[in-house]
Amino acid sequence: MAINWFPGHMAKTRRLIQENLKLVDAVIEIRDARIPYSSKNPEIDRIVADKPRIILLNKSDLSDSKVNKEWSKALNNETTQVIEINALKGEGLKAIKPALLKLLKEKHDRLKAKGLVNITTRVMVVGIPNVGKSTFINKMARNNIAITGDRPGVTKNKQWIKTSIGIELMDTPGVLWPKFEEEVGFNLAFTGAIKDEIMDIEELALKLVERLQEIAPELLKARYKLDELSDNPLENLDNIAKKRGCIMSKNNIDYNRIAVMLLDEFRGGKIGNISLERP
């Protein structure tokens, strides 16, 4: 993670976000469509409370579209609308405004009854690091101004970004912490949310093979032209390495090289559209 979280830090972030929530009509929570459970902040439901919420399943270009539908169905409810998007390409963004209007209908009707005509809808974007918050905000911003840097909570001097769909976004997203669970850690690492420098990437690649041989064996076989898979992930990793010529002297496997290659190809969607989690 770009940020090292510790309890004081988390409390401050929570407080900042809760303060900023008073200024908005709704929350846009972004998750990684490949790992909608692992990319969820553990306290988000309590933090957002009863604010209308839109959950964006981002990076849907990399996940399994059938599984995206399952997640949408599982997470949709009275106060939460789920939308699949690809923030890089701007796909799916059109559905956001109608979803917001639906969630805010009663409030808007009340305001209209009082005679208000031009109602501005203000929204805050939140999510754990690497889910695509900055990419999304930049895509939504009319002038495509760059917003960089991950800061927990949001800054004191907020600015509102006007978007092409008539809603205003708080300029800085609320950066939340991830769950601290082993399985979640691996999922975040597989998808590239945790920096490789702090991971043992050979172990990570082996774990990924183990996972893929379980959930996407055909895609794994096809990508690396393997006739069959072994039950033993290490054997599969060795075979993948041989197919890719990751061999050193004396026929030893170059595990570092195949690990980098495999993780890179998975993250880039080259092995296929793979959802690591189902609802």
Ligand SMILES: Nc1nc2c(ncn2[C@@H]2O[C@H](COP(=O)(O)OP(=O)(O)O)[C@@H](O)[C@H]2O)c(=O)[nH]1
């Ligand atoms: N394939 C794909 N990559 C994306 C998408 N959205 C963001 N990314 C990439 O994910 C990485 C993290 O995005 P960023 O906006 O910095 O995430 P943030 O930490 O939440 O602000 C970057 O490399 C983006 O290019 C998407 O919809 N599809």
Ligand SMILES: [Mg+2]
């Ligand atoms: Mg960012």
